[in-house]
Amino acid sequence: MGTIIDGAYWAGVSRQETAQKVQALKEKGITPRLVVLLIGDHPASASYVRGKEKAAWSVGIESEIMRFPAETDEQVILDTLDQLNQDPHVHGILVQLPLPAHMNEQRVVSRVSFEKDVDGFHERNVGALSIGTNRMVPCTPLGVMELLRYEKIDITGMHAVVIGRSNIVGKPMANLLLQANATVTICHSRTKDMRTLTRQADLLVAAVGIPRFVTAPDVKEGAVIIDVGINRVDGKICGDVDFSSVEPVASRITPVPKGVGPMTIAMLLANTVRASQIQHRV
Numbered sequence: 642m643g644t645i646i647d648g649a650y651w652a653g654v655s656r657q658e659t660a661q662k663v664q665a666l667k668e669k670g671i672t673p674r675l676v677v678l679l680i681g682d683h684p685a686s687a688s689y690v691r692g693k694e695k696a697a698w699s700v701g702i703e704s705e706i707m708r709f710p711a712e713t714d715e716q717v718i719l720d721t722l723d724q725l726n727q728d729p730h731v732h733g734i735l736v737q738l739p740l741p742a743h744m745n746e747q748r749v750v751s752r753v754s755f756e757k758d759v760d761g762f763h764e765r766n767v768g769a770l771s772i773g774t775n776r777m778v779p780c781t782p783l784g785v786m787e788l789l790r791y792e793k794i795d796i797t798g799m800h801a802v803v804i805g806r807s808n809i810v811g812k813p814m815a816n817l818l819l820q821a822n823a824t825v826t827i828c829h830s831r832t833k834d835m836r837t838l839t840r841q842a843d844l845l846v847a848a849v850g851i852p853r854f855v856t857a858p859d860v861k862e863g864a865v866i867i868d869v870g871i872n873r874v875d876g877k878i879c880g881d882v883d884f885s886s887v888e889p890v891a892s893r894i895t896p897v898p899k900g901v902g903p904m905t906i907a908m909l910l911a912n913t914v915r916a917s918q919i920q921h922r923v
C-alpha cells in the first residue's frame with residue numbers, strides 16, 4: 642500500500658517558512674506585494690485567484706486582484722503590465738491563465754518584467770531554467786520538487802517519467818528532475834507504447850489533464866506517483882491518476898485534492914518573497 646503524501650501539510654510547513662521571511666523583510670521596511678490579473682469570468686479561475694489572495698495575506702504578503710472583462714483589448718493588459726512593472730511597491734505579478742482566445746498568451750506573459758514574473762513563464766526565466774541558472778521557477782513543478790525534498794525522496798539516478806509536455810508543468814518539471822540527476826523521459830499524446838515507458842518509471846509525474854489517465858497497469862510496483870492533474874468531474878475535483886487502482890501498487894502517492902495543488906500556491910508565495918528579495922537586493 643502506498644503512503645499518501647500530505648501536500649496540504651507540507652504546504653503549511655512551507656508557508657510558515659515564507660511567513661518568517663516576510664517578517665524579516667518587513668523589519669527592513671519592505672512589504673512584499675503580489676498583483677494578480679484576472680481577465681474574463683472563467684469560474685474556476687475566479688476561485689483559484691481568491692485562494693491565492695487568501696494564502697498571500699495569511700503569510701503577510703499584500704495581494705490585490707485586478708479584474709478585466711473578457712473582451713478587454715490586449716493592449717490594455719500590456720499597458721497595465723508596463724505600469725505594474727514600473728511600480729516599486731509591486732514585487733510579483735501573475736496573469737491568470739487561460740487568457741481569452743483573442744489574446745496572445747506568450748506576448749502577454751512575457752510583458753511581465755522577468756524579475757516580477759512569479760509564475761516563471763517569462764522567456765528569460767524559461768531559458769535560465771533550461772541552462773540551470775534558475776531564477777523564477779514555475780510554481781507547480783517547483784512544488785513537486787519541494788514535496789520530494791520534504792519527503793526525503795532522493796531522485797538521483799531514478800528513471801523519472803513525465804506525462805505531459807506543457808510549458809507550465811511538463812517541460813519545467815523535466816528540467817528540474819534532470820537538474821536533480823534523474824534520468825528523464827517525457828511522454829505525450831504522440832508517444833508510442835506509452836505503457837512500456839511508464840512501467841519503467843521509478844518516479845511517475847502525471848500532468849496530462851485527463852481524469853484518471855494513469856491506471857495500475859501503467860505503474861511499476863513500488864514507484865513514486867506524483868499527480869499534478871486538477872480535473873473537475875461531476876462537480877468533484879480529481880487527478881490524472883486513478884488513485885484507487887494505483888495507490889496499492891505505489892510506494893508513495895500524492896492525492897488530489899490536497900497533494901500538489903496546495904504546494905503550487907505555497908510556491909507562488911515563496912516566489913513572491915524571492916522576487917522582493919531580488920528587487921531590494923537583500
Ligand SMILES: Nc1nc(=O)c2c([nH]1)NC[C@@H]1CN(c3ccc(C(=O)N[C@@H](CCC(=O)O)C(=O)O)cc3)C=[N+]21
Pocket residue numbers: 686689735736737738739760780871878897898899900901902903904905906
Ligand atoms: N498564471 C497562472 N498560474 C497558475 O499557477 C495557474 C493558472 N495561471 N491558472 C490555473 C492553474 C490552476 N492552479 C491551481 C493551483 C492550486 C490548486 C489547488 O490548490 N487545488 C486544491 C483544491 C481546490 C479545489 O477544491 O478547488 C487541491 O489540489 O487540494 C488548484 C489549481 C494554478 N494555476
